[in-house]
Amino acid sequence: MAATSRFDAAVTGVGMVSSAGIGARTAWERIRAGESTAAGLVPALEGTPADFGCAVPAFDPAKAVGRRKVWRLDRSSQFAIAAAAEALADAGLDPSTWDGARVGVVLGNGIGGAATWEKQHNVLRDEGPLKVSPLLIPMLSLNMSAGYVAMECGARGPNFVTATACASGTTAVGMARELLRSGQCDVVVTGGTEACLVPSIVSGFSQMGALSKRRKAPSTASRPFDADRDGFVPAEGAAVLVLERTEHAKARGARIRAFVSGFGASADAHHATAPDPKGTGAELAVRNALSDAGxxxxxxxxxxxxGTSTPLNDVAEARMIRRVIGDxxxxxxIKGVVGHALGAAxxxxxxxxxxxxEDGHVPPTANLExxxxxxxxxVVAKAGRxxxxxxxxxxxxxxxxxxxxLVFSKA
Known part of the structure; x- marks a missing residue:
């Protein structure tokens, strides 16, 4: 990617629903503490070979989206709506007063409404096709998390979901910045969501050997960069950032928390699930992002x-970081704390x-012994820096x- 004139997208609001807690600041304090959220048995996973994960605690969907809506929304959409509402409030934006045609929504999602799909498949098998919910398609489709967020806040600008597997949330933020740079939007609500702690999905990851086998010690199972790592711990959650054109944010007196200053993307063109051990594709993405940021x-x-805590990823990534950026x-x-939330990660x-x-504090990599x-x-370990x-x-x-x-810079 050739160097371009730098474009800083202002981050004016953040929201999060994760295994570390509901609310960005609540989650951040646990991430700063390096306290793992991986618990014992996840009830929905009982009976599967990998029955633990990082679930969102005490999430009340009726409170998050309203009792009249909750029954027709998959958990992934519920998370997205809750995180978006927090981010908009944090940004000081009132959707009832904005020009919705200038507001976009771009969310990342890897799997879609997995829980809904699995539940309705069981209905089909056990009760027949006439009992399948008429809401199956709008509940499971990947695009609906962005669609429902737009409906909640009256965002009538560009609206789509990015699906680049575990890179989906990052891709979404990069594409949101492009909508601002192109002039199509003044505000973009962006991030990612995932709710896939369901038997079929987790069993699939388990069968391919991607998950940690530390069932007897789940809190220490996710251990990025550790010599004894043996796989990732699946997680769920959502996070949303409000991005604005900098002049738009300044004109309304918004607090700018940081800037998204660069984005790079690439493909390994190597293997369906294994990273390129040379890190050639990852290197290209990093170099493109830095070039984009000037x-x-x-x-x-x-x-x-x-940092997934898988044997192949962590070494390949570390070598690439040293080669491209340095030591x-x-x-x-942070996956040692929150696990791997796939499209929301x-x-x-x-x-x-x-x-x-914003805080001038790098959190530790949990469980790195x-x-x-x-x-x-x-690698920051034991305590934050x-x-x-x-x-x-x-x-x-x-x-x-x-x-x-993504490249972020200080405001």
Whole structure:
């Protein structure tokens, strides 16, 4: 990607529904503490080989979306609506007063309404086709999380979902910034959502050997960059950022929390599920993102790594970071705390990166006891680190070899 004139999209609001808590600040405090959220048995997963994960605690869908709506929304859409409402309130935006034609919604989602699909398949099998819900399609379709968020806030601008597997949330934020840069929107509600702690999906990941087998010690199962890591811990949740054209945010006196200054994307063109061990595609995405931001490797203070806790990903990513950026940035993975929320992971990490910049504090990589000797970067472990972060990179990589990288800068 050729260098372009820099475009800073202002982050004016954030919202989060995650296993670390409901509300961005609540979740952030647990992420800062490095306290794992992986619990014992997830009731919905009982009877499966991998029956633990990072579930959202005490989520009240009726409170989040209203009792009259909750029954026709998949859990993934419920999460998105709740996170979007928090982000808009945090941004100080009142949808009843804005020009909805200038507001877009771009959300990432990897799997769609998995719980709805599985439930209705069981109805079909046990009771026959005439008992299948007429709401099946609008509840399971990937695009509906963005559609329902737009309905809630009257956003009539561009509306779509990005589906780049575990890079979906990051891709969404990058595409949202492009809508602002092109002039199509003044505001874009963006992020990602996922609710896939259901037997079929988790069993699929388990059968391919991607999940940790630490059933007897779930709280230590997700351990990015650790020599003893053995797979990721599945999670659910959503995170939303409100992005605005900087002049729009300043004109209304908004607090700007950080800027999205660069975006890069690429494909490994290598394997359906395994990362390219040379990290060629990931490197291309990082270099493109930095070029888009008009920055170089020496400018980067912090990397929020994809860091899945899988044997192949963590080493390949660490080697790529060292080769492309160097060993000077403080690196962390928050998946040791919140697990891997698939299509929502990049969005959750984007919010964490904004808060890292805002607070000047890099959270620790939870459960990192013995750094893999092949990981030759500065991974923050044991305790968080106070650090002035002017520029941060957030990496996301997904099945299909799909890579997405964001560059954030201090406001």
């Amino acid at each position: 920055l170089g490797p020496a400018d980067v203070d912090h990397v929020n790594a994809h 000077h940035p403080a690196v962390t993975s 990049g969005a959750i990490e984007a919010v964490a990166t904004v808060l890292t910049i 013995c750094l893999d000797p092949e990981v030759e970067v500065d 106070d650090l002035t972060v002017e520029v941060a990179v957030s990496n996301s990589f997904g099945f299909g070899g799909q890579n997405a990288v």
